[in-house]
Amino acid sequence: MSISHQVASASDNTKPSTNSVIAGHLYELGVLLSLLLLCVVMTFLSSRFLTMDNLMNVASQAAVSAIVSIGMFLAILTAGIDLSVGSILALSTMMMGIACVKWGWNPYLSILVCLGTGSLLGFCNGIMLTKLRLPHPFISTLGMQKMARGIALVVTAATPISMFPQPIQFLGNDSVATVPVSFILVALLYIAMYLFLTRTTVGRHIYAVGGNKEASRLSGIKVHGILNLVYTISGFTAALAGLVLAGRVNAVYPLAGVDYETDAIAAVIIGGASFFGGVGSIGNTIIGVLLIAVLRNGLNLLNVDSAYQTFAIGAVIIIAVFVDVLRQQVMKSGK
Amino acid sequence: MGTNQLLLKVEGISKKFPGVQALSMVSLEANVGEVHAIAGENGAGKSTLIKILTGAHQPDSGTIFFDGHMLKDLTPRKAMQIGIACIYQELNLIPHLNVMENIFLGREIRRVESLGILNRAEMRTKATALLAELGLSIDPAARIGSLGVGQQQMVEICRAVWSNAKLIIMDEPTSSLSEKEAEDLFRIVAQVKARGVTVLFISHRLDEIKNNCDRITILRDGHSVAMVDVVDTSVDDIIKLMVGRDIKNKYPKIRARHQDVVLSVEGLNRKGILHDISFSLRAGEVLGFAGLVGSGRTETARAVTGADPIDSGRIMVFGKEVKIRSPKDSIDAGIAFLTEDRKEQGLILIQSVAFNSTMVKMEQYAKYGVLNLGAVRTATRKLARELQLKMAGIDMPVGKLSGGNQQKVVIAKWLLSKARIFIFDEPTRGIDVGAKVEVYKLINDLVEDGAGVIIICSEMDEVMGMADRILVMHEGRITAEFDQNEATQEKIMYAASDIQKAS
Numbered sequence: 001m002s003i004s005h006q007v008a009s010a011s012d013n014t015k016p017s018t019n020s021v022i023a024g025h026l027y028e029l030g031v032l033l034s035l036l037l038l039c040v041v042m043t044f045l046s047s048r049f050l051t052m053d054n055l056m057n058v059a060s061q062a063a064v065s066a067i068v069s070i071g072m073f074l075a076i077l078t079a080g081i082d083l084s085v086g087s088i089l090a091l092s093t094m095m096m097g098i099a100c101v102k103w104g105w106n107p108y109l110s111i112l113v114c115l116g117t118g119s120l121l122g123f124c125n126g127i128m129l130t131k132l133r134l135p136h137p138f139i140s141t142l143g144m145q146k147m148a149r150g151i152a153l154v155v156t157a158a159t160p161i162s163m164f165p166q167p168i169q170f171l172g173n174d175s176v177a178t179v180p181v182s183f184i185l186v187a188l189l190y191i192a193m194y195l196f197l198t199r200t201t202v203g204r205h206i207y208a209v210g211g212n213k214e215a216s217r218l219s220g221i222k223v224h225g226i227l228n229l230v231y232t233i234s235g236f237t238a239a240l241a242g243l244v245l246a247g248r249v250n251a252v253y254p255l256a257g258v259d260y261e262t263d264a265i266a267a268v269i270i271g272g273a274s275f276f277g278g279v280g281s282i283g284n285t286i287i288g289v290l291l292i293a294v295l296r297n298g299l300n301l302l303n304v305d306s307a308y309q310t311f312a313i314g315a316v317i318i319i320a321v322f323v324d325v326l327r328q329q330v331m332k333s334g335k
Numbered sequence: 336m337g338t339n340q341l342l343l344k345v346e347g348i349s350k351k352f353p354g355v356q357a358l359s360m361v362s363l364e365a366n367v368g369e370v371h372a373i374a375g376e377n378g379a380g381k382s383t384l385i386k387i388l389t390g391a392h393q394p395d396s397g398t399i400f401f402d403g404h405m406l407k408d409l410t411p412r413k414a415m416q417i418g419i420a421c422i423y424q425e426l427n428l429i430p431h432l433n434v435m436e437n438i439f440l441g442r443e444i445r446r447v448e449s450l451g452i453l454n455r456a457e458m459r460t461k462a463t464a465l466l467a468e469l470g471l472s473i474d475p476a477a478r479i480g481s482l483g484v485g486q487q488q489m490v491e492i493c494r495a496v497w498s499n500a501k502l503i504i505m506d507e508p509t510s511s512l513s514e515k516e517a518e519d520l521f522r523i524v525a526q527v528k529a530r531g532v533t534v535l536f537i538s539h540r541l542d543e544i545k546n547n548c549d550r551i552t553i554l555r556d557g558h559s560v561a562m563v564d565v566v567d568t569s570v571d572d573i574i575k576l577m578v579g580r581d582i583k584n585k586y587p588k589i590r591a592r593h594q595d596v597v598l599s600v601e602g603l604n605r606k607g608i609l610h611d612i613s614f615s616l617r618a619g620e621v622l623g624f625a626g627l628v629g630s631g632r633t634e635t636a637r638a639v640t641g642a643d644p645i646d647s648g649r650i651m652v653f654g655k656e657v658k659i660r661s662p663k664d665s666i667d668a669g670i671a672f673l674t675e676d677r678k679e680q681g682l683i684l685i686q687s688v689a690f691n692s693t694m695v696k697m698e699q700y701a702k703y704g705v706l707n708l709g710a711v712r713t714a715t716r717k718l719a720r721e722l723q724l725k726m727a728g729i730d731m732p733v734g735k736l737s738g739g740n741q742q743k744v745v746i747a748k749w750l751l752s753k754a755r756i757f758i759f760d761e762p763t764r765g766i767d768v769g770a771k772v773e774v775y776k777l778i779n780d781l782v783e784d785g786a787g788v789i790i791i792c793s794e795m796d797e798v799m800g801m802a803d804r805i806l807v808m809h810e811g812r813i814t815a816e817f818d819q820n821e822a823t824q825e826k827i828m829y830a831a832s833d834i835q836k837a838s
Binding site: 198199200201202204205207208211212214215216217218219220221222278279 | 642681684695
């Protein structure tokens with residue numbers, strides 16, 4: 001029995017953990033490098049890629065997705081999902097359109113109608129999970145996806161509404177000293193969400209609930225309240241994204257936001273959040289959002305048929321989730 | 336005792352993981368029909384050795400002889416084929432299938448081999464016969480999920496026997512069993528042994544090893560330090576070999592001064608589960624709950640702490656009645672509940688030591704909901720030092736800590752919640768001898784400091800060694816109360832099985 005062996009066994013626990021921490025950082029670095037690599041490749045493949053016009057275009061398209069992805073990130077962080085974000089976006093903006101254009105309400109009040117509708121629908125998603133005890137948000141938000149879309153189509157007999165006053169166009173269409181307002185909004189939202197998640201008790205409770213619901217409950221955390229909040233925020237961010245979109249195109253239409261949930265899920269998972277819950281950082285979600293946006297833009301510039309684009313996004317989701325599964329295995333076997 | 340015919344001989348096995356020499360020059364031998372124990376503290380290398388024997392890991396050097404052949408490049412599949420079966424702590428049965436289907440899973444008897452049509456009648460006959468041979472009264476048609484953990488384990492053993500295993504490795508089989516169930520298990524082990532099967536038995540419960548095994552190989556820090564005959568070795572000797580030093584007193588009990596009643600429970604009822612539970616706890620007192628698994632001890636703790644709803648009853652904390660409807664209410668009243676299942680109910684394994692330690696009443700580190708991260712880290716560091724938590728740093732995920740250190744994080748979490756009443760459900764389950772003593776000392780510190788402590792223990796020794804007063808439960812009722820000095824193992828057993836002692 002030598003001293004050196006005792007030392008070796010004392011460090012037994014520490015070694016694998018540093019390895020898995022490094023593995024986590026390597027993954028984040030990997031996503032960032034993939035984004036850069038994709039940009040470099042695109043620059044070579046298309047002379048139009050690295051132009052100010054195109055980059056601004058990518059960024060303003062990414063802005064809407066970035067805002068939707070905030071809510072999706074929270075849902076996935078709690079080991080859930082929100083499939084209704086696209087439909088909530090459509091219905092919230094339709095309600096705003098009706099209030100503003102058809103009923104002639106004050107534009108600011110109409111904006112409140114939009115955000116209020118989104119939050120309310122999100123809260124309903126939460127209630128279905130916590131009070132009606134539906135087994136998984138996959139079910140409740142899938143139902144909400146269909147219901148909200150249905151109502152959005154019914155309320156205006158499936159026709160778009162356009163011609164909005166300036167206040168409604170502000171977020172999506174204005175600039176402050178050449179910087180689009182939507183970029184500033186995204187930056188502020190991500191910083192605020194980062195601080196909320198890491199520096200507040202409620203934010204830490206969201207991580208706790210995602211990591212282990214029963215342990216959280218027994219530790220005095222109001223799990224149902226946290227879940228209701230998460231889905232309400234997700235509804236709110238979907239509506240806010242809708243407001244930006246409505247401003248940009250100066251119209252609202254009932255089929256807005258179709259498939260937005262797919263891009264958001266892809267962005268969040270690529271950004272390193274785990275489907276198993278409790279793991280992920282909002283900062284990486286924005287990298288995921290940009291990666292998807294550049295991919296879509298690149299395929300457009302190369303005149304790739306949209307059917308192939310759809311295929312590519314699907315493949316990216318599967319690859320990202322597969323990498324997540326691999327990472328979970330590394331974490332487990334690291335013990 | 337087994338014959339003297341050698342079945343397994345392991346020589347000079349070494350295994351290195353990045354940064355850790357898990358095993359160095361480990362030797363082990365077991366005869367046909369022997370029950371051979373492997374003992375050692377957590378981290379001594381027991382799991383690595385098992386994984387090598389089942390082919391899950393490859394050794395760096397050394398040889399394994401099994402049944403007269405040298406084993407090379409062992410894989411889990413090959414191990415199974417040559418007759419090495421392993422029963423893990425987490426059982427590998429399928430809850431929705433019945434006993435018979437589980438026994439034959441993967442080795443079904445078919446009517447026509449190539450068509451895969453099952454011969455259920457024959458399987459049923461064989462299963463019934465096998466269960467009877469092993470003296471088990473389990474219905475082969477019962478769904479696995481409806482059986483207790485103990486019976487499920489028996490089914491696993493049947494499965495191993497059916498597969499003609501020559502060596503059955505049992506990794507802490509009794510850790511989740513009551514004493515009664517454990518006794519049944521050892522009866523089956525004796526049956527299996529009589530059929531000439533060798534059993535490698537890993538356990539933290541040394542009295543079990545002492546009572547049921549033939550020889551013991553003791554591992555310490557990756558070395559096999561001794562192989563001894565059980566008959567010539569006392570439990571104290573085993574401990575000495577395991578830890579490399581004397582542990583003078585397994586239960587370093589200090590009786591603190593008992594003060595006012597801090598918790599009193601009156602007429603607690605939960606339909607079909609708890610019946611008219613009343614008891615009180617004083618500051619400075621350790622109150623023990625004894626009884627079989629499922630007798631209502633954990634359920635009482637869950638009801639008192641708001642983890643489960645109650646139908647009727649009053650709970651008074653520090654003399655004032657409190658309405659406890661959720662765990663949050665009991666935490667606010669100053670009650671801490673350290674659950675039996677650390678991984679599922681106590682900790683968030685993927686989160687850091689700091690996160691877990693401060694997750695109860697996180698508001699105390701915050702102003703207007705904004706956390707003071709410095710305060711969180713300072714509080715964690717201070718307590719981690721006091722508890723002598725072994726870790727790479729407070730940002731280390733708790734899932735990577737050993738069982739004893741995980742338990743310390745759970746304790747840290749509740750100490751930081753400023754609770755005054757601590758309910759420990761199986762405080763030392765799955766942690767090694769050295770860490771156990773530390774937990775006991777901590778309980779001493781708590782009562783000396785004027786807290787009230789409740790411990791729920793399946794190990795009779797533990798509850799008699801640590802509790803000032805013992806309540807015994809049976810089928811949801813409190814059936815007896817003993818002072819520490821009047822309690823005997825016998826009295827507790829009678830009360831736990833609710834047999835009125837013939838006088």
